Amino acid sequence: MMAPRSNQRGVAVLMAMLVVTLGTIIAVNLMWISSLDQRRTGAALAADQALLYLQGAEAWVGDILRQDQIESGESDHLGEIWAVELAPLPVEGGLISGRIEDLQGRFNLNNLITPEGEVDQIAKRQLERLLETLQLDPALATVVVDWLDSDTEAGFPSGGEDATYAGMDPPYRTPNALITSPSELMANVGFDLETYRLVAPYVTALPSGTRLNVNTASDVLLASLSDDIDLALAAVLIEERGGANFSDIDITFEDRVEPEVLGRIDGVSQYFLLTGSVALGTYQLTMYSLLERDNSGLVRAIFRSLGAS
Ligand SMILES: [Ca+2]
Ligand SMILES: [Ca+2]
Structure with a gap:
């Protein structure tokens, strides 16, 4: 039996529509993949370019600090060129900005422990006063000392050693060593985000003895x-x-x-923090460089971290 002619035409039309639909789906998919590839490549290029700009800025800042050491090594103060915050500078495809802060204008948390590994009572008292001035509990200084000191005996009356942190969820232990970032304070018992934000502008983590x-x-x-x-x-x-x-x-x-x-x-400083930010189109990158300057003016980055803002 032959199918009626109109039925055959109907099948042919359906087949043709199916082919066109499939073709369209494949084409759209290809375009989507290709545009994703383009976006990915663009973002990777912007990331590379941003990092290069920030490394360039770091070298430039190193030169400013070296020049300062040569010209006014006997004093470092906020009227000097390095302390002036730069207005954002246009670069190809975006803007770059940066500021230098003297980290020796802050309390060095690692000073709480002497090079011999003992608790430095003068530094501890200084941190207690700083906390009091910020209207925080001065006993938090004991918690920080316990975090850094080598023993695991909690300071009286309100320190915090392994026994304190073992009961947390999740449980963790004290490092009992010098710290590399003041943000470690957030892991200390008694330091919630609000407390940390109050303290953060006044503290730093440098080699001890500054x-x-x-x-x-x-x-x-x-x-x-x-x-x-x-x-x-x-x-x-x-x-x-x-x-x-x-x-x-x-x-x-x-x-x-x-x-x-x-x-x-x-009245002088060896350690500075450079916060450099670059914006290229929709891509943004911030680099924090901890810079150490020696007596000859030579500047090197001893710690770097990257952030989105
Ligand atoms: Ca100077
Ligand atoms: Ca300890």
Whole structure:
């Protein structure tokens, strides 16, 4: 039996539609894959380019700090060229910006432990004052000391050693060693995100034994040096410092801080943080470089991390 002619035509039309549909699906898929490839390649290129720009910025900043060491190695203060935040600079395809901060204007958490591995009571008292000034519990200093010190005996009355952290979910242990980033504080018992955000601008993690640069230190840091310096006096001292350095650090501080503390302050810096950001189209990259400058002015990055903002 032959199918009626109209039925045959119907099948042919359906087949033709099926072929066209399949062809369209394949073509759209190919276009989609190719556009994804293009986006991926574009993003990879932007990432490479951004990183190169930031490495270039780091080298440039190294040169600024080296020049500063040659020209004014006897003092580092906030009126110097390195401390000026740059307006975003146009580069091919985007913008780059950056700022340099003196990390010796902050409290070095690793100073809590002496090179001999003992708790440094002067540094601990300084951290307690800093916490008090920020209206936080000064006992948090004991928690941080326990995090860093080599023993596993919790400080009295409110330290935190393995026994404290073993009960957490998930459980973890204290490193009992110097830290590489102040963000480790967030793992310390008592440091929630809000507490950490309050403390973070005033602390850093450098090799132990660094001195506080009083020429760049903020009022909170100056107040951490002595029970006799409150925020009001710190503000007066900063006014006296003006946009430059203290004319004589010993004379300014000898009657205001303990003699042992006087040996912990200085007017120069070796460690700086460069925060460099680059935006290329929709791609953004930020690099944090911890820079160490030696007495000859040579600058090298001893720690780098990348972030999205
Ligand atoms: Ca200088
Ligand atoms: Ca410990």
